[in-house]
Amino acid sequence: MRKPDRIVYLDADVIISFLSGEAQRLPIIEAFFEEVTASKGAVLLITSVITQAEVSFLIDERDSASFRSEAEQIIDDFWRDETLLSVVELNPDIALIARDIQRSARSAGKKPLKPMDAIHLATAKWAGASQLFTYNIAHFKPHEQSASVIILEPYASQPRLTGL
Numbered sequence: 001m002r003k004p005d006r007i008v009y010l011d012a013d014v015i016i017s018f019l020s021g022e023a024q025r026l027p028i029i030e031a032f033f034e035e036v037t038a039s040k041g042a043v044l045l046i047t048s049v050i051t052q053a054e055v056s057f058l059i060d061e062r063d064s065a066s067f068r069s070e071a072e073q074i075i076d077d078f079w080r081d082e083t084l085l086s087v088v089e090l091n092p093d094i095a096l097i098a099r100d101i102q103r104s105a106r107s108a109g110k111k112p113l114k115p116m117d118a119i120h121l122a123t124a125k126w127a128g129a130s131q132l133f134t135y136n137i138a139h140f141k142p143h144e145q146s147a148s149v150i151i152l153e154p155y156a157s158q159p160r161l162t163g164l
Contacts, residue, residue: 004044008036009124010085011134012054014154015047019074020059025135031156032133033084045085048094048123050116052079052087088123097122097147104146113143124149 017025018033036043055078058071079087088094098118105112113121121140124132125147132147133154134140140151 002041005039005042006131007044007046007127007129009120009127009129009132009149010045010047010051011120011132011136011140012047012051013135014133015051015055015078016057016059017135019055019078022059025154028156029154031158032154035156035158036084046088046123046127046129047085048120049087049089050119054116088127090119090123091126094119094122094126097126101125101143101146105143108146110142113139118143121147121149 014025014029018029036045055075058068058074098115098121101118101121102112102115112118117139121132121143129149131150131152132140134151135153137151137153144151
């Protein structure tokens with residue numbers, strides 16, 4: 001297996017948008033996933049094991065007391081397919097990096113991240129990711145420098161044309 005040229009971390013909101021088929025986001029996410037697959041290992045997608053707990057519902061289920069069994073199957077099928085995304089286990093080094101990110105934020109007068117979000121950013125840093133894809137830019141962006149990871153929304157070099 002070749003060493004990747006680029007490592008990209010996916011936040012849970014990107015995965016939820018993809019699995020939910022969110023119309024505004026899906027074409028870009030699908031095009032990006034196609035680029036990753038076509039790269040034959042040059043681009044590695046990663047996320048933390050905690051993302052598996054965060055991706056519990058699809059968008060249309062968030063405010064509902066009833067859940068669709070097919071939604072759970074969609075989520076389970078996504079996690080079973082290990083060809084696109086690698087899941088990084090939480091370990092003591094990542095926990096310490098998360099703590100350092102939190103302490104650095106506080107000492108710089110910034111609002112610290114929620115602990116799970118600090119773990120996401122720490123996992124990206126620990127794994128050597130150059131980018132963290134999220135739709136929650138404002139939340140992560142103030143911590144970009146301390147983690148040495150670029151925070152941005154998903155993009156594709158060749159996005160799909162829609163509505164043609």
